[in-house]
Amino acid sequence: MALRLEKVKCPVCGVEFVPPTTHGEVVCPNGHVFNIGDVEENSVLDCEIRDWERFALLPLSMQNAVLEVIQSGRVPKDLLPLMRRLRESGIVVCT
Amino acid sequence: MRFVEEINVLRYYKPFIEAAGGVGQVKRVLGWSTWYAVKWWDKVFSDLGLSSIRESVFARALYISLKIRGYVREDGHIKKRPEKPEYPTNSYAIEFVELHESFDRIGAVNVATNRADENTISIVYSTMLSQGWYKILRRTFLQLVGIERHQVIFEPIVKEGHDAMAVLEMHKPKLYIGFDYRRDNLELAAATLGVKPGECTKGICLIHASTICDAVHRIRNIAPWGVDAVLLLHTLYWLIDPVRELQCVAAVAGKNTQLLVGQQVVESTPGLLAMVVAMGAKHVFSWKGVENTLKAAGFSLQKRYLAYTPYYIAIWGR
Numbered sequence: 001m002a003l004r005l006e007k008v009k010c011p012v013c014g015v016e017f018v019p020p021t022t023h024g025e026v027v028c029p030n031g032h033v034f035n036i037g038d039v040e041e042n043s044v045l046d047c048e049i050r051d052w053e054r055f056a057l058l059p060l061s062m063q064n065a066v067l068e069v070i071q072s073g074r075v076p077k078d079l080l081p082l083m084r085r086l087r088e089s090g091i092v093v094c095t
Numbered sequence: 096m097r098f099v100e101e102i103n104v105l106r107y108y109k110p111f112i113e114a115a116g117g118v119g120q121v122k123r124v125l126g127w128s129t130w131y132a133v134k135w136w137d138k139v140f141s142d143l144g145l146s147s148i149r150e151s152v153f154a155r156a157l158y159i160s161l162k163i164r165g166y167v168r169e170d171g172h173i174k175k176r177p178e179k180p181e182y183p184t185n186s187y188a189i190e191f192v193e194l195h196e197s198f199d200r201i202g203a204v205n206v207a208t209n210r211a212d213e214n215t216i217s218i219v220y221s222t223m224l225s226q227g228w229y230k231i232l233r234r235t236f237l238q239l240v241g242i243e244r245h246q247v248i249f250e251p252i253v254k255e256g257h258d259a260m261a262v263l264e265m266h267k268p269k270l271y272i273g274f275d276y277r278r279d280n281l282e283l284a285a286a287t288l289g290v291k292p293g294e295c296t297k298g299i300c301l302i303h304a305s306t307i308c309d310a311v312h313r314i315r316n317i318a319p320w321g322v323d324a325v326l327l328l329h330t331l332y333w334l335i336d337p338v339r340e341l342q343c344v345a346a347v348a349g350k351n352t353q354l355l356v357g358q359q360v361v362e363s364t365p366g367l368l369a370m371v372v373a374m375g376a377k378h379v380f381s382w383k384g385v386e387n388t389l390k391a392a393g394f395s396l397q398k399r400y401l402a403y404t405p406y407y408i409a410i411w412g413r
Contacts, residue, residue, distance in 0.1 A: 054215055057200050059193030061186075062222045078230070081255035081283040082221040089214035 116185025126180035135203035160365035245324035256284030321349025341392030362403035
C-alpha cells in the first residue's frame with residue numbers, strides 16, 4: 001500500500017524512527033510507548049504539494065482538508081483514496 | 096419540483112436537507128448543476144458540433160440530459176438557458192458547487208476531446224466521494240433504506256470503499272461482499288477498509304471480476320443462502336450492461352432480498368451526471384429509465400421514496 005511507510009512518528013514527541021516491528025507495541029527513542037498499528041496504517045510523513053497548479057483544481061474545502069492531513073501527518077480513513085491518488089499523480093510527494 | 100416530491104424530500108430526506116441548509120439551498124445547488132451542464136454543452140457544441148455525442152460519452156451525457164430536460168433541441172442548439180443561480184451560503188451546498196467549479200476548470204472541451212489528464216479526473220472523482228455533502232447524502236440514504244436490518248450485504252461496484260465504510264460504521268453485518276471490475280478501485284477500497292483485495296477478512300470480501308455475472312460463482316460460495324441486501328447507491332450507471340448484470344444479481348439473491356437503490360438522474364443533477372460519466376460511468380438515466388431497467392431485469396418496486404430530488408431512492412425486490 002502506497003501510504004504504508006517504514007518510518008513512524010511518535011504520537012507523543014513527534015520523533016521519527018524505524019521501528020523493529022510493523023505491528024504491536026513499540027518504544028520511541030525518547031521512551032514513549034505506543035501501538036504502532038494505530039499509527040502506521042494512516043500516517044504520512046514529510047509530504048508536500050509538488051504540483052500547485054493541479055492541486056488548485058481541487059475544491060477549496062478539499063485543498064484545506066489535504067493541507068490539514070499533511071500538517072498533522074494523519075490521514076482520516078475516508079481521505080485515504082484521495083491521498084493515494086494525489087501521490088500517484090505526483091501532486092503530493094511524501095519522502 | 097413537484098409538490099408531492101417536495102413533501103417527500105422533507106419526509107424522507109430531512110437530515111440531508113437540514114445539513115445542506117434547507118430546501119431552498121438544495122434547489123439552488125441543483126440549479127447550479129443544470130447551469131453548468133448547459134454551459135459545458137454550449138462550449139462543446141460550439142467547438143465540436145453535434146457529432147461530439149458520437150465521439151465522447153461526456154458530450155453524449157450532456158446532450159441526453161439536457162434534451163430530456165428541454166434545454167437542448169434535437170439539433171443540439173440551446174433551446175432555453177437557465178438563469179445563473181445565486182451562490183449558496185451553506186457550507187455543504189458550497190462544496191457541491193465547488194465540485195462543479197473544479198470540473199469546469201479542467202475544461203469541458205478538453206474532457207470531450209480526451210485531452211484532460213485522466214489522473215486529474217480521477218482525483219476529482221475521489222474528491223466527490225470524500226466531500227462532506229456526499230458523506231451526509233450517503234449516510235441519510237443508508238438510514239432511510241434501513242441498512243441496519245441486513246446481515247449479508249452485496250455491493251456491486253464497491254468504488255473506493257466509502258459506502259462500505261459508512262455501512263460498517265453504522266452496524267456490523269455478518270458479511271459484506273464488494274465487487275468491482277476496476278482493479279484500482281478494489282485496491283483503494285481494500286486500503287480504506289483495511290483488508291486485502293480478493294480475500295475475505297473480518298467479514299469483508301472484495302472480489303475482482305469483469306462483471307457481476309463473472310462474480311456470481313464466487314458470491315454463491317461465500318453466501319450460499321443468498322444475500323439479504325444489494326446496495327446500489329449511485330451504482331447503476333457504472334454497470335456495463337445494467338439489465339444483464341441485474342439479472343445476475345438475481346442469481347445471488349434470496350427470496351426476500353432487497354435492492355436498495357439510490358441513483359443520480361437527469362431530472363435533478365445533469366452536471367453531476369455528466370461529470371461522473373467523464374469519470375468513467377457508462378450510462379445516463381432518467382428516474383423512469385432506472386425503473387424500466389430494474390423491471391426489465393425482473394425486479395419489482397416495493398417502495399419508492401423519491402423520484403428525483405435530490406436523486407432517485409427506492410427499494411426493489413424479486
